[in-house]
Amino acid sequence: MKKETRILHAGRHPEQFHGAVNPPVYHASTILHPSVAAMEKSGKTPFVGVRYGRYGTPTTFALEEAVAELEGGARAVATSSGLAAITGALMAFLKAGDHVLMTDGAYFPTRKFCDSVLAGLGIETTYYDPLIGAGIAALMRPNTRVVFTESPGSLTFEIQDIPAIAAAAHAGGAVVMIDNTWGVLNFQPFTKGVDVSIQAATKYIVGHADAMLGTITVADPDLWLRIKTSVAAFGHSPGSEEMYLGLRGLRTLPVRLKRHAATALALAKWLEARPEVDRVLYPPLPSDPGHALWQRDFDGACGLFGVILKPVAKNALDAMLDGYDHFKLGFSWGGFESLVIPTTGHAVVRTATDWSPAGPSLRFHAGLEDVDDLLADLEKGFERLACAG
Numbered sequence: 001m002k003k004e005t006r007i008l009h010a011g012r013h014p015e016q017f018h019g020a021v022n023p024p025v026y027h028a029s030t031i032l033h034p035s036v037a038a039m040e041k042s043g044k045t046p047f048v049g050v051r052y053g054r055y056g057t058p059t060t061f062a063l064e065e066a067v068a069e070l071e072g073g074a075r076a077v078a079t080s081s082g083l084a085a086i087t088g089a090l091m092a093f094l095k096a097g098d099h100v101l102m103t104d105g106a107y108f109p110t111r112k113f114c115d116s117v118l119a120g121l122g123i124e125t126t127y128y129d130p131l132i133g134a135g136i137a138a139l140m141r142p143n144t145r146v147v148f149t150e151s152p153g154s155l156t157f158e159i160q161d162i163p164a165i166a167a168a169a170h171a172g173g174a175v176v177m178i179d180n181t182w183g184v185l186n187f188q189p190f191t192k193g194v195d196v197s198i199q200a201a202t203k204y205i206v207g208h209a210d211a212m213l214g215t216i217t218v219a220d221p222d223l224w225l226r227i228k229t230s231v232a233a234f235g236h237s238p239g240s241e242e243m244y245l246g247l248r249g250l251r252t253l254p255v256r257l258k259r260h261a262a263t264a265l266a267l268a269k270w271l272e273a274r275p276e277v278d279r280v281l282y283p284p285l286p287s288d289p290g291h292a293l294w295q296r297d298f299d300g301a302c303g304l305f306g307v308i309l310k311p312v313a314k315n316a317l318d319a320m321l322d323g324y325d326h327f328k329l330g331f332s333w334g335g336f337e338s339l340v341i342p343t344t345g346h347a348v349v350r351t352a353t354d355w356s357p358a359g360p361s362l363r364f365h366a367g368l369e370d371v372d373d374l375l376a377d378l379e380k381g382f383e384r385l386a387c388a389g
């Protein structure tokens, strides 16, 4: 069965729920146990069956089963947000005195967690060039427990050579993690050497900008227990309705993603040819430095890309961004509508690599609107840029 077909069935067991097509939403904190003996037994295996709401209900299990299938893993752990998935996964493997290798292209709050919480716990982070590939071997230390990747990188969109990084990390005994939010179902992490794959399900899995949700998927069941234990210890449990929205979003994910990606490619090509534009950062573009690796390792793309403009006055840029009809100013991405954010200056923090484009940088999310409407919106934006400049 193709991935698109499998996703429709993943985590669904209508025969257990009176034939209902979708898994029911369990609103539960308290779970009643029939006897003291049963209660004691469930305490010995807290993650088997249903014991208490925080540890999971059949709604949780349905989502975890579906996401594991989506990513080609064995088991998953659902969390209350994408960031909770990142921090819960990291904390499952790190203790005082350990060392983490973190990509310089990491999502900013991931970085902030390393520099604040991990640093405070005596866990050292070294940032590395996302394009390092097999060269990461030189940065490995005896106490390096985790090599964290994100491909393409947040805001700067570098594609990483994950198989090469994973081989070097494993040779040094480290666990390889990926923030696979951009790849969603188009990057199959476990065939590329990844041990732990993280989704900000808030983005494309939920897909409608109406819930926060995260997932952590593994291929090795022993890692699952470690991660589940960590996530449970922090109390990172997702809400029932949020999980249902994630499950619902999953069913249409392949169709939505294709459309987001096709629109993004059309916009990226059009933008690339504009005189106001210096560079477009989108791995599916043949001109993108990561194009060959993207073609080798990904089955497709999504709607998120970056643009670097030629130098322009701030008031002109603000006039362009403020006046869009469709590209609204907002964080997050993966919902049905188009978005834009300026990423110039301190928005992009890099310490292992140089990131200093001459002109302003932007991040666009191509939504599900008609592509011609979006192109017209961009064109009018450049008119405002010219008038104000």
Ligand SMILES: *Cc1c(COP(=O)(O)O)cnc(C)c1O
Binding pocket: 081, 082, 083, 084, 107, 154, 179, 181, 182, 200, 201, 202, 203, 212, 213, 214, 332
């Ligand atoms: C949004 C995002 C996250 C965090 O997800 P939340 O659900 O907002 O906590 C993590 N990684 C990437 C790449 C993201 O874009």
